[in-house]
Amino acid sequence: MLERCFGVRRVRQIQRAARHGTVTFLCLFMTVVVLRGTIGAGKFGTPEQDFNDIRERFYSHNRRVEPHRVLEEVETTAAAAQNDNADSNNYATFDISKILKDEEGGADEKRDPNAPYSLGPKISDWDEQRAGWLKQNPNFRNFVGPTKPRVLLVTGSSPKPCENPVGDHYLLKSIKNKIDYCRIHGIEIFYNFALLDAEMAGFWAKLPLIRKLLLSHPEVEFLWWMDSDAMFTDMAFEVPWERYKDHNFVMHGWNEMVYDDKNWIGLNTGSFLLRNCQWSLDLLDAWAPMGPKGKIRDEAGKVLTNALKGRPVFEADDQSAMVYLLATGRERWGEKVYLENHYYLHGYWGILVDRYEEFIENYHPGLGDHRWPLVTHFVGCKPCGKFGDYPVERCLKQMDRAYNFGDNQVLQMYGFTHKSLASRRVKRIRNESSTPLELKDELGLLHPPFKAIKLSS
Amino acid sequence: MLERCFGVRRVRQIQRAARHGTVTFLCLFMTVVVLRGTIGAGKFGTPEQDFNDIRERFYSHNRRVEPHRVLEEVETTAAAAQNDNADSNNYATFDISKILKDEEGGADEKRDPNAPYSLGPKISDWDEQRAGWLKQNPNFRNFVGPTKPRVLLVTGSSPKPCENPVGDHYLLKSIKNKIDYCRIHGIEIFYNFALLDAEMAGFWAKLPLIRKLLLSHPEVEFLWWMDSDAMFTDMAFEVPWERYKDHNFVMHGWNEMVYDDKNWIGLNTGSFLLRNCQWSLDLLDAWAPMGPKGKIRDEAGKVLTNALKGRPVFEADDQSAMVYLLATGRERWGEKVYLENHYYLHGYWGILVDRYEEFIENYHPGLGDHRWPLVTHFVGCKPCGKFGDYPVERCLKQMDRAYNFGDNQVLQMYGFTHKSLASRRVKRIRNESSTPLELKDELGLLHPPFKAIKLSS
Numbered sequence: 040m041l042e043r044c045f046g047v048r049r050v051r052q053i054q055r056a057a058r059h060g061t062v063t064f065l066c067l068f069m070t071v072v073v074l075r076g077t078i079g080a081g082k083f084g085t086p087e088q089d090f091n092d093i094r095e096r097f098y099s100h101n102r103r104v105e106p107h108r109v110l111e112e113v114e115t116t117a118a119a120a121q122n123d124n125a126d127s128n129n130y131a132t133f134d135i136s137k138i139l140k141d142e143e144g145g146a147d148e149k150r151d152p153n154a155p156y157s158l159g160p161k162i163s164d165w166d167e168q169r170a171g172w173l174k175q176n177p178n179f180r181n182f183v184g185p186t187k188p189r190v191l192l193v194t195g196s197s198p199k200p201c202e203n204p205v206g207d208h209y210l211l212k213s214i215k216n217k218i219d220y221c222r223i224h225g226i227e228i229f230y231n232f233a234l235l236d237a238e239m240a241g242f243w244a245k246l247p248l249i250r251k252l253l254l255s256h257p258e259v260e261f262l263w264w265m266d267s268d269a270m271f272t273d274m275a276f277e278v279p280w281e282r283y284k285d286h287n288f289v290m291h292g293w294n295e296m297v298y299d300d301k302n303w304i305g306l307n308t309g310s311f312l313l314r315n316c317q318w319s320l321d322l323l324d325a326w327a328p329m330g331p332k333g334k335i336r337d338e339a340g341k342v343l344t345n346a347l348k349g350r351p352v353f354e355a356d357d358q359s360a361m362v363y364l365l366a367t368g369r370e371r372w373g374e375k376v377y378l379e380n381h382y383y384l385h386g387y388w389g390i391l392v393d394r395y396e397e398f399i400e401n402y403h404p405g406l407g408d409h410r411w412p413l414v415t416h417f418v419g420c421k422p423c424g425k426f427g428d429y430p431v432e433r434c435l436k437q438m439d440r441a442y443n444f445g446d447n448q449v450l451q452m453y454g455f456t457h458k459s460l461a462s463r464r465v466k467r468i469r470n471e472s473s474t475p476l477e478l479k480d481e482l483g484l485l486h487p488p489f490k491a492i493k494l495s496s
Numbered sequence: 497m498l499e500r501c502f503g504v505r506r507v508r509q510i511q512r513a514a515r516h517g518t519v520t521f522l523c524l525f526m527t528v529v530v531l532r533g534t535i536g537a538g539k540f541g542t543p544e545q546d547f548n549d550i551r552e553r554f555y556s557h558n559r560r561v562e563p564h565r566v567l568e569e570v571e572t573t574a575a576a577a578q579n580d581n582a583d584s585n586n587y588a589t590f591d592i593s594k595i596l597k598d599e600e601g602g603a604d605e606k607r608d609p610n611a612p613y614s615l616g617p618k619i620s621d622w623d624e625q626r627a628g629w630l631k632q633n634p635n636f637r638n639f640v641g642p643t644k645p646r647v648l649l650v651t652g653s654s655p656k657p658c659e660n661p662v663g664d665h666y667l668l669k670s671i672k673n674k675i676d677y678c679r680i681h682g683i684e685i686f687y688n689f690a691l692l693d694a695e696m697a698g699f700w701a702k703l704p705l706i707r708k709l710l711l712s713h714p715e716v717e718f719l720w721w722m723d724s725d726a727m728f729t730d731m732a733f734e735v736p737w738e739r740y741k742d743h744n745f746v747m748h749g750w751n752e753m754v755y756d757d758k759n760w761i762g763l764n765t766g767s768f769l770l771r772n773c774q775w776s777l778d779l780l781d782a783w784a785p786m787g788p789k790g791k792i793r794d795e796a797g798k799v800l801t802n803a804l805k806g807r808p809v810f811e812a813d814d815q816s817a818m819v820y821l822l823a824t825g826r827e828r829w830g831e832k833v834y835l836e837n838h839y840y841l842h843g844y845w846g847i848l849v850d851r852y853e854e855f856i857e858n859y860h861p862g863l864g865d866h867r868w869p870l871v872t873h874f875v876g877c878k879p880c881g882k883f884g885d886y887p888v889e890r891c892l893k894q895m896d897r898a899y900n901f902g903d904n905q906v907l908q909m910y911g912f913t914h915k916s917l918a919s920r921r922v923k924r925i926r927n928e929s930s931t932p933l934e935l936k937d938e939l940g941l942l943h944p945p946f947k948a949i950k951l952s953s
Binding site for chain 1: 616617618619625626628629633636653655656657658661662664665667668669671672675676679684685686687689690691692708709711712713714715903907909910911912920921922928929930931932933942943
């Protein structure tokens, strides 16, 4: 806040100018961004540069390459169904041992370079351990209804203030949005601020965290990971838990794109459901080896780029690694993985945010799909980071719209709505009543059946 | 974020300098603050100045006067017990009608100036309405355990980004802190971003919000209001609900200071418990009349300053109004009000934050009192506002310490702790186990009995 010493007034005027986004200014700004991007922000960095970079990468996949991804996602979404002309053979097999050899004597390596990376001591009997615990603790049921599992939504952000000061405000709106959805649906929240394993910094940090939470909370049946740049835009949609009773891992994606095309955006790891069981621990162990920072992650990145369709050259990311793992090990994992595309467990913002008015006009909350997306995920916006892959103005404007679109479904319970999708202000939509319990809210979200179940005896 | 156009590097250097707080710079900064305070920030303001002022005031009580309050709180806390030499007679009676008369034709008044302000249509049979609803909806029990009520914690902040950019980061830490306490204790959270009634802006905005939530959620037995600048510092302390079975309104405070001294800091309204019942609706109706912005609030402020001990001259605030209401109407309200001082339902930060190391050395979480405070409330810090009543550096440093002090109790569940109360970084406190369910966390917070009750059949 101290830059106000240089005069808030000037800064504010510029911010206002920017908000109303004169072309001239945007050009200037983008020029600066591009220039600095070219020179390398490192030169301008603080001592925490590394940590910042980690932090920046943590909250979106593949910072440098969203545009490609975007184009592809738009193209492939439609094409996915009949698309199956894949070059199935032409990819390398990831030889972890070789890379670990190269790693020997690496000064920046903390752990024994000969030991392959591990998320923790091997556990093979988790299902038994967990079942025993659940038997001994009947008051911590893993199902809170006949078919409704106990769910823990896990998200998080850096413990440091955002590089981009406005970023923290959007993180705040994002968690308020999740608090609302989770209160309505009887889901608990864990917000993470800690980097549990420095080696797994960046978009890999969720793996040690998820393992830790599964092992600490046997009462949790499903863990729902959600990136901090994803917001709930359908407060009424309840996940069809019944549908996943025979599966352990649910992501938004398409079988053809993953197993046939090996397309690096055939699935998205920004919002997924993972069952608390031995299979999931095994999956995490198989997912993690490409994660360790430095040579391993860099080498793995080359393997992934070589193996996957459409993937640009950059270090290994968790999403590409998952596509690779499934594409190369379908027989081991495929049976228990559910690639969901009947509703937006993850919904790419670029193809959704301009259609909110259309949704409002033609549809209603509770659909969760292309008519009213459950989740709008601001892939590549990184409001907390220094540079996103899209113009900051567009990202922030659209994040506000997404937030308000979702928030209107919360406010309607109490008789209010935003003056517009662009406005923070609210207005009444009905008069106060002296018999408030007689009027039911339109969406029935005040006391939804799926929540009632939660507390039934 | 656009001020980076002037060069992030320079801003950052200054920020670093500020963090390490050279006396020179602090002096310069405070001079600027004081100077600008004198000139009046309005001159530097944006069109949203008014809204900002409202916003700033919303999240602390009595912006201009904390220092007095602080001194008094420290003095009186000790003296409270035997202190009862009050000037019980010498105060005016608040003539709302007279003020409303003056208000007639006031251009800025939206509602009928002849009608006294009301939070909503009069409701006299809420207990019957609510009982009927609870009977019809057995799956939404108002008690989730034999003596454990269903509780909704309500907090919030402005829908606008903070004036002081770092403020949003502290709001984020503050809600993460509340999410943790509430998950551990089986409490639901409502985070408010909306100004439901423009007339009740500022520290009065919580009244219409609270009424709305009580009437919308008959299943909620107790509503827990907590300011955004208050943090949980004892994650293990469960509120002694049994103790309040015959009371409807619980605040931190002292009977002597309120009823005898009429001291304006005899209680604190930054963290309180309110039962969902007719009595509480009546209390809100009796509490609200001094709230309407403009002449009413200004005139009421004079009445309060004249009536209450130690209150400086400024517009009516919700806390002073409550002291006044109780002091002048003990027979009407006193019986159902519990002024709690055996633990810190609200704890003034100034007398706590420097003693965390002492607490850690001598005591343990779960006490909630002067040995390990349940809540540390950063009265007067307003990290989100332009100017607080304390040096920004001290506030932020201490808010970080309070957050980490509380967060260590969360991290210990998972085998981690902050490297120090001043550090965001975490370190392991035990090795990973292959039989994680065998080790119980020290504080038993992973599966606490008071939470188990919640889901028992």
